[in-house]
Amino acid sequence: MRYLEITVPADRREAVLDVLDDEGTEYVVTEEATSDAIDDAAVVRLPLPTRAVEPILDRLADAGLEDATSRVVVIDAQTVVSREFDELLDRYSHGGTRGERTSRQVLRTKADEFTPGITVYLVMLLISAVVATAGLLADSPAVVVGSMVIAPLLGPALAASVGIVTGDDELQATGFRYQALGVAVVILASIGIATLARLAGLEPGGVDIVVVAELEERVSPNLLSVAVALGAGIAGILSLTRGFSEAIVGVMIAAALIPPAAAVGITTAWGMYGAALGAFVLVVVNVLSINLAALVTLWVAGYRPQGLFEVSPTRRQTVTYVAVFGIALLVLAAPLAGITLLEFQTTQLKSSADESVEAVLEEPEYDHLEEESVEVVLDDDYPIRSIDRVVVTVRGAAFESGLELESDPDADPPEPALADRLHDRVTAEITDPVVVELRYVVSDERGERADDELLVVRTAGGSR
Missing domain, CATH: 3.30.300 (GMP Synthetase; Chain A, domain 3)
Structure with missing residues (x-):
């Protein structure tokens, strides 16, 4: 459930209240002074079922509530005791199913919140790269899992797709930029750590470093790797839209990116460039799979590139990204299919x-x-x-x-x-x-x- 506070200028008040009356919502209107000194500004407060937030905000946008003098604040509500609210909840529960679907506006905010500041992001990725490299060299699954837990990849992995379907170009650019930067940081840090380990004589597998079990499965990946990454992208979106555990899904996304990126660094440090290429292909395939799965899941779930307080973009951008991700994934998945056949x-x-x-x-x-x-x-x-x-x-x-x-x-x-x-x-x-x-x-x-x-x-x- 959500609680909305909508700041409405005088010339939009009647249109807004007509929409709310037509929806059968309960609301309270108060006259309040604002910092923008809007003449006769009013604040409309109302509870809404989670599923009702997006369609009602879209109707308000059509009624003209999308200029610079209008503001909407969405707050989580624990309980609403009201007969009228129960009727509204039943109407938006789609045949009795009361599963919550996060509104497009809240979804964009959550994706942005899961993307940390650049300094924290880089520091946490460096720590994760060190732990992942140590875990792979030591052939320790527990240590490798630990590197996934601390990697802050959930937000960046999903922000790009959320930005595309909601028409938020800044969020989209941030998501792509953070993903590319994150993979590069982990690879470079792993090269450095692995080089030091090799100079120190820490070669657990002898000359052929890839005989280590944790490495071998990542330098010669098969099609099952694509399934893991696709599942991570779908689960990531569901965690944002349905309220599942974001921490667990974040580990799943990190599992598809951190160990393969560390494997690229280790095999590069050992001069095994063919193995490094295999691990790098796995990293790229996983990035594409996560983004494609997230984008398709958002589209299937009904999120569209339109929104409040912005000009609605066309759907061409979403279709273009799906096509690019899909074609690139098919091309890169071809060698993985060969490995699977082998x-x-x-x-x-x-x-x-x-x-x-x-x-x-x-x-x-x-x-x-x-x-x-x-x-x-x-x-x-x-x-x-x-x-x-x-x-x-x-x-x-x-x-x-x-x-x-x-x-x-x-x-x-x-x-x-x-x-x-x-x-x-x-x-x-x-x-x-x-x-x-x-x-x-x-x-x-x-x-x-x-x-x-x-x-x-x-x-x-x-x-x-």
């Missing part, structure tokens, strides 16, 4: 290889061998990788396989035909050439693994 193929190949290896090792001549693992390994050509090889590891006792525990890695394999046999079986149902790498893990007579004894045979239809 993951699907990898899963299929892994399942097929498991079955093939199990079938081959069940043959009588390989009774002394036991499957230890089957792994599909991708190459390091980020962001769009490809299948490099299938690694099959089998275990056998040293005395059974004929190997000495101190065997030479370049020695002939104990089962010369097994490598080709596995390759033929694994690749029987696929068209692309695949390298099958066979590894023998040697165990002692008691069947305990001797970790230092490993003989590797690589095959691609034959040894290589």
Whole structure:
């Protein structure tokens, strides 16, 4: 519920009261002096259901209440006890549903309030970038989540879309400017922190930094990332328009932006520019997805680019932004679709290889061998990788396989035909050439693994 105070000049009073009478609202009119010395100024006070604020203000605007001498203050109201108000509430509840829909005027104010001052914004983003970088390097999901909590991205992520549909050019420009600045600050800060970490020898994944789980999923993103960002944009608008928890939704939006931006900085500092490109594409895709989802959600919810105290703009601007966001998102989502397809193929190949290896090792001549693992390994050509090889590891006792525990890695394999046999079986149902790498893990007579004894045979239809 809302409580409105409307300052009305004398020449608009009759038109305003006619609208309120026609709507069946209760109101109080008082004669008051104003700082603008408006002759015969009156203040009209009235309670309204939240859903009624926007249509009634639009009707008042049509009645001429939109010049510089008119003012409207909207205040939250906890309770209104009135039979007439209950009737008005029922009329604007759309068939008994009393869910609140924030008015366009209040929505614009809330979006502006969630956008902090530039100094606070930059400081909080710097802190978030440091925490996110540390969390990714330490492979700590809890620390990464902490970086999302403190990132003030809800307001900027939604302000642009709210500005577009409400015709507020200043709010729109602020939203876009803050988003671009925020991503740049996080990337640059992460580059600095990651460079210091590398110089200090803090390489949790060795030379290939992206083997860290928290990083790997962001340098080679799939289409599920788009779904996360679209959900964040929709949830963000619903938090503004329906009163859901803004803090929780803010974390969701930060989850789509802060870790990928930090991943760009880390991989850049390590000189892995392909991986950095993949993470940067994810950042851009997420920004576009959030803005597109927010804009479409606002439009579907009935918010239109028109408002009180301003000239109503055309809808062309909104349609233009939707088209630009949509086309850009489709173009950038193409490589993500390729990565998603690769993951699907990898899963299929892994399942097929498991079955093939199990079938081959069940043959009588390989009774002394036991499957230890089957792994599909991708190459390091980020962001769009490809299948490099299938690694099959089998275990056998040293005395059974004929190997000495101190065997030479370049020695002939104990089962010369097994490598080709596995390759033929694994690749029987696929068209692309695949390298099958066979590894023998040697165990002692008691069947305990001797970790230092490993003989590797690589095959691609034959040894290589």
